[in-house]
Amino acid sequence: MKETGSLRDHAYETLKRRIVEVELAPGARLVERDLAAELNVSRIPLREALRMLAAEGLVLIVPGKGALVAPFTPADVRHLFDLREVLESLAARLAATRASEASMAPLAARMAEARSATDAGDAQRIASANAAFHAEIIALADNPLLTGIMGPLAARTEWLFRLTASRDPAEQCAEHEELYNLIAAGNEAAAAACAFAHIAAGRAPSLALAGTWSDAEIDPDEITRTRRRRTPAD
Template identity: 45%
Template structure:
């Protein structure tokens, strides 16, 4: 039984990950309808893992089941976005502060390499690569922070936070902000790093709100 369950679980996780990435990457946009049959054909799987993926993404806040036969990608309103940023600001500040007290030389080298890669991707205008490196940079800081509960709290929000981050196309500014955050963490000053981490989120919040709700500014 174990061997039969393994490929089924792998298929389920693949469909969940790919469907989430289509939403986060903008291929599927807010309001787009998800049709089980069409998705099953696109992924080359039965409708069962697609149905399970939709349930999972509903619990993550990516899709809304409006009726037994209608599922759409969720349209985040301004309150949703602001609440996500409120939580992110608190958690990113905590992560950066902890990282400042716990980062080893090897940890800092990894962050430096990610910054260098991001700078090159920015100069080349590689949007998808920039988004991936931005996510890895923040994930690395959380890992360095070494707080299991913090990771557990962030995990269910990770996809939606990545989606929000991808709305910020001020790429050169992002690189600069990340360099300042790295310097704060490398200084070993917990308060400085925490303030820098929270400040970075506040800047990103303003840019994202203006991108998503331009008529309100």
């Protein structure tokens, strides 16, 4: 029999993947009894997993009523960009101060994967590779406080990339190439400016797309009040 912790982690990883890969849409109702049966776990580890996902902004828990996939409204998108513009430009500057042939190897590998995914035209792989590229810059910055702040945003950032997969991948790849080269060259100011411009350029199109996946009138209380089981047709 599996330990409660491993059951919790199984539920957490499975639901996180389904949310980030948009198998479960923003605002979707999460029915505990259905998920517990589907994942073959009891409600205790499932609820622990839901709390972990809520801490990452992927799930919204309505006390006493239930849970749903976080709506990810245009306001949420704006808030995410407000943080990313400032913190990821700082990360790029710090990464540039630490750039060496050895330290750049992981970022070079991420860049190569992003380029390969873009050339293949694989939207899901592109989103994953681009998220990994941005995360690697945070790692290269080597600032524990920054890592601690950005860590909980990583899943939400990848979720955004998948929800906005219709954006021009070639343009994004070219911007990543430019950012990579500036960091590798140790050009701190230019790397920070490039990172800010790259992220800021995605704000308007992401907000426009957010209007297509987010219901401005969504009512979490009303959604969680529905106790109907999900069926394959839902």
